Amino acid sequence: MIAEIGHLLLIGSLVVSFLAGFSPLLRFLTKDDFFYEVISPLNNLVFLLIFLSFVSLIYSFLIDDFSVAYIANNSNTLLPVYYKLAATWGAHEGSLLLWILCLCFWSTSYFFLNRKKDVEFVALTLSVLNQIIFAFIAFTLFTSNPFERLLPIAPFEGADLNPLLQDFAFTIHPPLLYLGYSGLAVPFALSLSALISKKIDSIWARDARLWSLLSSGFLTLGIALGSWWAYYELGWGGWWFWDPVENAAFVPWLISVAMFHSLIVTERRGLYKNWSILLSILAFAASILGTFLVRSGILTSVHAFALDPERGVFILAIFAYFILGSLIFYSIMNNKLPGRSTYNMISKEFGFLLNNILLVILAISIMFGTLFPLIYEAIYDGEQISVGAPYYEVLILPFAIALSFLQGVGLYLGWSSTREFNFLNRVLIESFSLFIVMSLLVFLIFGTLNWGTFLAIAMFSWIFSGNFIDMVYQSSQVKELKLVLLRRLGMISAHLGTAFLILGVGIVTTFSLEREVVLQKGESYQLGSTNFVFKEIRESKGPNYSVRSAAIEIRKGGLVDEISAEKRNYLASNQILTEAAIKPTLLQDYYVTLGDQVGDGKWSFKLQIKPFIRWIWFGAILIALGTFVSSFRQTKRL
Amino acid sequence: MHPLRKQRLYVVLSILLGTVIAALLVFKGLSENINLFYSPSDLQKAQINTQIRVGGMVRKDSIIRVENSLRVSFVITDFEEDLVVNYDGILPDLFSEEAGIVAKGKINEEGIFVANEVLAKHDENYMPPEVAKALKDKK
Amino acid sequence: MNRITHYLPLIFFIFLIIGLFTFLDNEESDLRSVLLDKNFPDFSLSKLENQEIVTKNDLVELPSLLNVWATWCIACRVEHPYLMRLRNESTINIYGLNYKDDRSKAINLLDQIGDPYEFSIFDHEGILAIDLGVYGAPETFLIDKSGIIRVRHVGVLTPEVWEEKFNGVLNDLKEDEK
Numbered sequence: 023m024i025a026e027i028g029h030l031l032l033i034g035s036l037v038v039s040f041l042a043g044f045s046p047l048l049r050f051l052t053k054d055d056f057f058y059e060v061i062s063p064l065n066n067l068v069f070l071l072i073f074l075s076f077v078s079l080i081y082s083f084l085i086d087d088f089s090v091a092y093i094a095n096n097s098n099t100l101l102p103v104y105y106k107l108a109a110t111w112g113a114h115e116g117s118l119l120l121w122i123l124c125l126c127f128w129s130t131s132y133f134f135l136n137r138k139k140d141v142e143f144v145a146l147t148l149s150v151l152n153q154i155i156f157a158f159i160a161f162t163l164f165t166s167n168p169f170e171r172l173l174p175i176a177p178f179e180g181a182d183l184n185p186l187l188q189d190f191a192f193t194i195h196p197p198l199l200y201l202g203y204s205g206l207a208v209p210f211a212l213s214l215s216a217l218i219s220k221k222i223d224s225i226w227a228r229d230a231r232l233w234s235l236l237s238s239g240f241l242t243l244g245i246a247l248g249s250w251w252a253y254y255e256l257g258w259g260g261w262w263f264w265d266p267v268e269n270a271a272f273v274p275w276l277i278s279v280a281m282f283h284s285l286i287v288t289e290r291r292g293l294y295k296n297w298s299i300l301l302s303i304l305a306f307a308a309s310i311l312g313t314f315l316v317r318s319g320i321l322t323s324v325h326a327f328a329l330d331p332e333r334g335v336f337i338l339a340i341f342a343y344f345i346l347g348s349l350i351f352y353s354i355m356n357n358k359l360p361g362r363s364t365y366n367m368i369s370k371e372f373g374f375l376l377n378n379i380l381l382v383i384l385a386i387s388i389m390f391g392t393l394f395p396l397i398y399e400a401i402y403d404g405e406q407i408s409v410g411a412p413y414y415e416v417l418i419l420p421f422a423i424a425l426s427f428l429q430g431v432g433l434y435l436g437w438s439s440t441r442e443f444n445f446l447n448r449v450l451i452e453s454f455s456l457f458i459v460m461s462l463l464v465f466l467i468f469g470t471l472n473w474g475t476f477l478a479i480a481m482f483s484w485i486f487s488g489n490f491i492d493m494v495y496q497s498s499q500v501k502e503l504k505l506v507l508l509r510r511l512g513m514i515s516a517h518l519g520t521a522f523l524i525l526g527v528g529i530v531t532t533f534s535l536e537r538e539v540v541l542q543k544g545e546s547y548q549l550g551s552t553n554f555v556f557k558e559i560r561e562s563k564g565p566n567y568s569v570r571s572a573a574i575e576i577r578k579g580g581l582v583d584e585i586s587a588e589k590r591n592y593l594a595s596n597q598i599l600t601e602a603a604i605k606p607t608l609l610q611d612y613y614v615t616l617g618d619q620v621g622d623g624k625w626s627f628k629l630q631i632k633p634f635i636r637w638i639w640f641g642a643i644l645i646a647l648g649t650f651v652s653s654f655r656q657t658k659r660l
Numbered sequence: 661m662h663p664l665r666k667q668r669l670y671v672v673l674s675i676l677l678g679t680v681i682a683a684l685l686v687f688k689g690l691s692e693n694i695n696l697f698y699s700p701s702d703l704q705k706a707q708i709n710t711q712i713r714v715g716g717m718v719r720k721d722s723i724i725r726v727e728n729s730l731r732v733s734f735v736i737t738d739f740e741e742d743l744v745v746n747y748d749g750i751l752p753d754l755f756s757e758e759a760g761i762v763a764k765g766k767i768n769e770e771g772i773f774v775a776n777e778v779l780a781k782h783d784e785n786y787m788p789p790e791v792a793k794a795l796k797d798k799k
Numbered sequence: 800m801n802r803i804t805h806y807l808p809l810i811f812f813i814f815l816i817i818g819l820f821t822f823l824d825n826e827e828s829d830l831r832s833v834l835l836d837k838n839f840p841d842f843s844l845s846k847l848e849n850q851e852i853v854t855k856n857d858l859v860e861l862p863s864l865l866n867v868w869a870t871w872c873i874a875c876r877v878e879h880p881y882l883m884r885l886r887n888e889s890t891i892n893i894y895g896l897n898y899k900d901d902r903s904k905a906i907n908l909l910d911q912i913g914d915p916y917e918f919s920i921f922d923h924e925g926i927l928a929i930d931l932g933v934y935g936a937p938e939t940f941l942i943d944k945s946g947i948i949r950v951r952h953v954g955v956l957t958p959e960v961w962e963e964k965f966n967g968v969l970n971d972l973k974e975d976e977k
Contacts, residue, residue: 088877091877091955091957094877095874095877095955170957170959179876180877296805300808303808304808307812314819334823335820335823338816338819338820338823341816342816345812345816346809346812346813346816349808349809349812350809352805352808352809353805353806353809364667365667366667367667367670372670375671375674376674379674379675379678380678383678383679383682384682386682387682387685387686390686391686391689391690394690396822397818398694400818400821400822407694407695407696407697408694408695408697408713409690409694410694410695412689413686413689413690414689416685416688416689417682417685417686417689420681420685538730538748538749538750539730540728540729540730589753598753598754599753600753615750617730617750617751618750618751620725620727620728620729620730621727621728624728626730626750627750628749628750717925720924739926739929758899758923758924758925
């Protein structure tokens with residue numbers, strides 16, 4: 023019964039969003055402003071309907087309504103309550119509903135923040151957003167309906183939620199990520215409104231920047247969470263695999279970063295309007311393309327959703343409509359964009375331009391690598407290949423170096439031209455000093471150094487100096503320093519975040535240790551300067567699984583601690599999952615995975631030491647924080 | 661040259677430079693990192709001592725583990741040809757007899773596949789589509 | 800110069816979209832063409848219930864369904880009630896293909912929840928499954944009177960799927976017979 027209500031609400035929202043989406047056409051025909059004014063209430067109604075629909079899906083999960091196919095396939099009576107909630111977005115159909123809910127959240131937020139502004143502009147923006155909402159609801163209803171019934175025969179028990187998803191991090195990962203993906207629709211819609219109403223100005227840029235920052239922040243969190251989850255859940259100690267699904271999130275993120283940087287120039291100097299508009303279209307395109315790759319089954323990946331080319335065609339059609347449509351508007355309507363100004367090569371403007379170019383080329387290259395297996399298969403008739411991680415690692419390095427360099431000096435470049443170059447000396451000296459200090463520290467901790475580490479430390483020092491140390495040095499008073507820092511808090515946090523992230527990546531890549539060993543009960547193994555002792559095997563039970571765990575004692579210096587590496591057998595699906603034992607410390611993670619029994623009382627283990635790995639996610643969190651702080655400041659200027 | 665033109669020239673040049681560098685990196689990276697996929701009977705086409713991927717079904721009763729070590733050998737098949745795979749390490753959870761697996765590694769001179777990675781990502785009874793396709797094509 | 804650069808992104812995306820559409824199209828026809836309108840493959844395997852060997856010739860009650868199932872396949876439990884209903888209410892016959900399973904567990908399961916199958920083929924190694932292009936379970940095939948595969952469905956068999964994919968074809972086949 024409740025599922026029927028949910029279904030009806032979804033159909034209702036389809037109709038209302040259609041009305042909201044295409045109302046401007048009526049305004050165009052009748053010249054009656056009513057058709058602009060009516061869009062906002064319609065939009066809010068859509069949000070309400072979708073929200074209630076989502077709630078009814080959740081409710082059906084909580085009461086174990088297995089007559090609904092989606093629930094029967096993804097839930098189970100033994101499943102703990104909080105996972106039943108998460109199962110709502112655990113598979114394709116339900117996650118689409120979540121995506122739509124996120125987009126509705128953004129469009130309604132946009133309305134609330136702008137309801138006293140230019141009627142036409144707001145109406146156009148909301149209508150574009152509602153067209154997108156309409157498209158996705160249509161897709162859901164016609165190809166992926168979560169409310170479909172199995173009636174009249176309902177099974178007494180459901181299949182289970184995939185054990186890999188029965189995890190806290192993974193349950194909040196989709197909402198965060200979808201807020202990011204769907205959020206990119208707002209700058210996209212704003213660009214279209216600006217193009218149509220010919221109001222591409224600093225007001226538009228200021229608005230667009232806010233929503234780009236917000237989406238980017240959520241994408242940052244979603245990606246970081248996904249990486250952290252993969253690290254502790256998949257049992258291999260890896261934190262990034264250049265999997266198509268990961269790339270599908272990384273590419274829009276890169277473009278969103280380019281976008282909110284480019285918009286700074288557009289807002290302040292009226293330049294790069296073309297860039298900013300194109301970036302907003304590109305970002306949204308990347309977001310939908312990502313959705314397409316993950317749900318159409320054309321790429322095999324660790325976590326591809328549904329292998330269904332028919333769905334792929336539908337998403338591709340949505341993609342074509344919005345992206346080609348917006349590009350047509352762009353090509354036709356922007357030939358009279360004013361805003362020519364001269365600037366020097368050594369200037370903020372040029373720096374931001376380089377930033378745009380670098381990020382976009384990097385994004386396209388990553389997308390190319392992701393799609394290359396398809397192209398290859400099409401050309402060489404059926405021969406299957408995969409593009410390995412080394413391709414991406416080689417690719418990203420020069421871009422990371424160039425972008426780090428820009429990050430360090432960006433603050434000191436002047437608008438139009440730079441008159442004073444003293445900063446170069448200062449930053450060089452500061453970063454060199456920091457470089458020496460960090461290198462010594464690293465040498466003390468690890469006993470060795472190599473080129474990879476030097477590079478990472480150099481980039482870290484450069485960014486740190488340019489974005490923090492020099493500021494401190496330059497301020498003659500504490501009061502002045504406080505003001506400076508507060509004004510630029512978002513930027514500082516985000517840039518420092520990238521510095522920590524780069525350092526973490528560099529160190530964990532060069533100094534990780536790993537060994538697969540066979541240990542007898544009581545036996546120990548020395549990896550690096552750490553001793554791992556296999557104490558014993560224990561058996562126990564969880565809520566919906568049984569466990570065999572190995573107790574491992576870690577001894578290093580004065581530290582002695584015990585962790586437990588598990589193999590879980592999930593009862594409903596009979597799937598075995600390895601849960602790695604991780605001991606995190608400030609400077610490194612100790613990581614143990616339990617393998618198989620290889621002899622009497624002998625077990626195989628994979629032992630790893632991952633230095634500085636937490637700094638990667640710490641850096642990512644700083645980036646996200648900085649992004650959100652900047653967006654908060656942006657709202658103050660609205 | 662007019663300063664505006666000069667500036668635009670710089671812009672165009674830097675875009676071109678960036679693209680060329682990226683293209684070079686892309687092709688360099690790709691040529692070294694395309695891992696071709698073979699089923700056991702395709703292997704005559706493969707080069708020895710080159711990193712490739714192989715896939716097939718693990719033959720029943722073919723898994724041999726060396727006592728007290730992580731060394732294991734097993735046979736994969738596409739029902740036409742068999743291939744012996746040697747691996748030194750912990751096998752993934754979903755590895756078992758009659759499972760469809762993909763392994764990365766090299767063929768040595770003796771025709772044995774020395775794997776450095778064994779992948780069994782899905783449910784043990786679900787065959788990776790690449791493997792299923794390859795096996796299907798054999799019929 | 801500027802005019803052209805304005806149109807470049809549009810042109811690029813048009814090509815990209817065409818490329819992706821073509822690829823999807825190939826994918827779709829690949830998946831479908833796997834065995835449709837081809838003869839059901841030959842095989843020689845034992846029945847689940849006993850050691851009696853069955854071959855393609857023993858699939859006599861045609862047209863019929865062939866349903867791929869196993870005790871480890873939870874989604875199969877979800878479609879099981881519907882299979883029972885199909886067996887009881889309609890005239891369609893269902894053969895089972897027990898895929899990569901444990902014989903005694905499979906027999907026990909059917910005892911417990913009911914057996915909708917005329918008989919099940921015990922395909923422990925998955926040999927017939929490979930010939931059918933089976934990826935996993937559940938999957939259901941429709942075989943016509945001449946032993947040709949007409950429909951293949953990957954995933955749970957529901958009333959909707961039955962209506963959309965199977966019923967129409969089945970009725971057409973019955974029409975052809977007249």
